[in-house]
Amino acid sequence: MRGPRRPSGEGAMNEQRLLQHLVATLRAKGALRTEPWKEAAAAVPRHEFLRGGFFRAVPGTEPTAWTSVRPDSGEWLPACYLDESLVTQIAGTVRPADIRGEIMREPTSSSTLPSLVLRMFEDLEVEPGMKMLEIGTGTGYSTALACRRLGSENVTSIEYDADVAQSAREALGRLDLYPTLLTGDGLLGAAELGPYDRIIATCAVHTVPTSWIEQTRPGGRILTVIAGRLNASALVRLTVHGDGTASGPVLDGHVSFMPARSHAPPPLGVLPDLSAGRERGTGIGADVLADRTTRLITQFAVPAARHLKLRVGHRDEDVVIDEETGAWTALRAEGSGWIVREGGAHPLWETVEELIERWRSDGGPAVEQTTVTVTAHSQSIRW
Numbered sequence: 115m116r117g118p119r120r121p122s123g124e125g126a127m128n129e130q131r132l133l134q135h136l137v138a139t140l141r142a143k144g145a146l147r148t149e150p151w152k153e154a155a156a157a158v159p160r161h162e163f164l165r166g167g168f169f170r171a172v173p174g175t176e177p178t179a180w181t182s183v184r185p186d187s188g189e190w191l192p193a194c195y196l197d198e199s200l201v202t203q204i205a206g207t208v209r210p211a212d213i214r215g216e217i218m219r220e221p222t223s224s225s226t227l228p229s230l231v232l233r234m235f236e237d238l239e240v241e242p243g244m245k246m247l248e249i250g251t252g253t254g255y256s257t258a259l260a261c262r263r264l265g266s267e268n269v270t271s272i273e274y275d276a277d278v279a280q281s282a283r284e285a286l287g288r289l290d291l292y293p294t295l296l297t298g299d300g301l302l303g304a305a306e307l308g309p310y311d312r313i314i315a316t317c318a319v320h321t322v323p324t325s326w327i328e329q330t331r332p333g334g335r336i337l338t339v340i341a342g343r344l345n346a347s348a349l350v351r352l353t354v355h356g357d358g359t360a361s362g363p364v365l366d367g368h369v370s371f372m373p374a375r376s377h378a379p380p381p382l383g384v385l386p387d388l389s390a391g392r393e394r395g396t397g398i399g400a401d402v403l404a405d406r407t408t409r410l411i412t413q414f415a416v417p418a419a420r421h422l423k424l425r426v427g428h429r430d431e432d433v434v435i436d437e438e439t440g441a442w443t444a445l446r447a448e449g450s451g452w453i454v455r456e457g458g459a460h461p462l463w464e465t466v467e468e469l470i471e472r473w474r475s476d477g478g479p480a481v482e483q484t485t486v487t488v489t490a491h492s493q494s495i496r497w
């Protein structure tokens with residue numbers, strides 16, 4: 115059995131000092147509220163999960179450019195102990211060792227910021243004696259925290275990417291932690307090892323998979339970020355009921371994660387002809403897509419819809435297209451109201467108007483006052 119790679123005296127003291135400082139920072143921020151999770155955090159040296167280096171965003175770039183920070187650089191070790199997410203893979207294959215200059219592609223794996231991981235475990239009320247499934251092993255840092263709290267034998271973690279999964283396995287092995295690590299699509303869960311008391315996802319889903327509900331025992335809980343095509347996201351804690359449904363509150367704070375690989379939006383394809391269509395006035399315009407709460411409610415109303423800003427004829431319009439049915443809505447401000455033009459198989463915007471009008475007439479409750487319900491066929495928001 116391979117133990118952790120131990121640096122000489124001074125190096126080890128420096129690592130220990132940095133870890134203690136991180137834990138103290140998390141406590142001071144209120145991100146670490148309970149003693150057992152404090153102990154777990156203090157027992158996981160984060161740099162072990164970042165031995166392949168990480169990517170740093172180049173300030174002022176749009177779209178973001180990334181450069182790599184390798185373990186032989188002086189900034190590597192201190193950065194491992196900052197309360198920051200550190201990107202470890204880009205575009206599904208590129209690791210920090212592969213890059214000399216800059217790369218401008220999307221991150222596909224990272225070590226989540228410690229305060230968020232710990233907050234999620236505390237919110238999920240993960241307790242010893244429970245069996246937990248994690249979706250999105252990533253570097254293995256959050257898996258290690260769960261192992262410290264529950265024992266490796268009670269932790270199963272699934273990673274989509276085989277290369278990322280292998281690095282996590284090695285890092286966990288250096289700390290003598292041997293949870294069940296699976297490689298594959300975590301949206302399918304791992305029925306053969308269930309049922310679970312808790313499921314946690316550190317990648318975002320646009321719909322909570324039925325498999326997760328089926329694999330959680332009644333009364334058990336699922337914590338995940340729901341993030342849809344309108345770029346609204348919400349951290350939800352669902353309790354699983356005996357009838358195959360799950361429901362629970364949207365938790366506070368603006369939490370976002372990279373999308374589960376199999377839930378990433380498909381290419382948009384050919385746009386419908388947006389110049390034709392029926393026009394009418396509406397009090398519910400594109401401004402609902404600018405506000406966090408109403409964007410989230412709109413996303414629940416039309417979950418397969420995407421939002422684009424397009425020039426149609428000689429005007430700039432906000433266009434919402436349902437990518438499953440092709441139904442579309444084009445919105446433009448006129449006077450003190452809005453004009454909506456619609457086309458396709460069904461009146462898309464009417465569904466949005468109905469839900470937003472109900473929300474307004476109920477006093478416009480905050481996101482944190484809402485509840486999400488998931489059944490085998492639908493996902494809805496209530497307040």
Ligand SMILES: C[S@@+](CC[C@H](N)C(=O)[O-])C[C@H]1O[C@@H](n2cnc3c(N)ncnc32)[C@H](O)[C@@H]1O
Pocket residue numbers: 222223224225226231249250251252253254255256257272273274275278298299300301316317371372373374375376
């Ligand atoms: C934010 S990272 C996870 C961070 C991890 N919890 C940590 O502390 O290092 C998200 C991970 O989810 C993985 N992922 C994305 N889609 C997935 C899927 N469908 N099943 C399993 N893992 C997935 C990504 O490859 C990525 O490694």
